[in-house]
Amino acid sequence: ILNVEQSPQSLHVQEGDSTNFTCSFPSSNFYALHWYRWETAKSPEALFVMTLNGDEKKKGRISATLNTKEGYSYLYIKGSQPEDSATYLCAFISAGYSTLTFGKGTMLLVSP
């Protein structure tokens, strides 16, 4: 059983604050890491797919880094806005498999 941990479980910040959360995954047999954003009453939306150690992805104010040797990825949000409020999920794929193992997510609330 693969263990994918996300921290913190929840986070409440003020508009304009920058924030980051962590996804930890097994460092052996790494193949890919996915990040998703899941807003209430909507479908999970893909943010990034990361495959290379040291990779950094950026989409607007959101960026992510990947360390496959130590088994973690960080997601950063610069200048949080209320519309960033959502649950952020990471999902890990082992080499030789085609299915995602999800963490429980970090629930972000951004207050105006």
Place this chain on the structure above:
Amino acid sequence: GAGVSQSPSNKVTEKGKDVELRCDPISGHTALYWYRQSLGQGLEFLIYFQGNSAPDKSGLPSDRFSAERTGGSVSTLTIQRTQQEDSAVYLCASSFGQGSTDTQYFGPGTRLTVL
């Protein structure tokens, strides 16, 4: 349609009844996945279809759960003799390729409540 659709959006059923949940993937996507999220838990993989290959059923929690994908497109997840612990949001996703590094596109989910 442009995205993955699921029906019904909500389903309330009595313990012991059978339910069917439907997923329409994005046209042309060969891979289709079913997940569920129970209260307080992460998304849990249930079953994966890839093209005409035999499905990966390794995530199905019991033999009361089954799924089929007709014509390589629409999929139906069936839960027989539902139990209260089956209450969850059931999500379907599709991807263009094998899914390992392909983005999975999710539907809005079906919220199942078993009384």
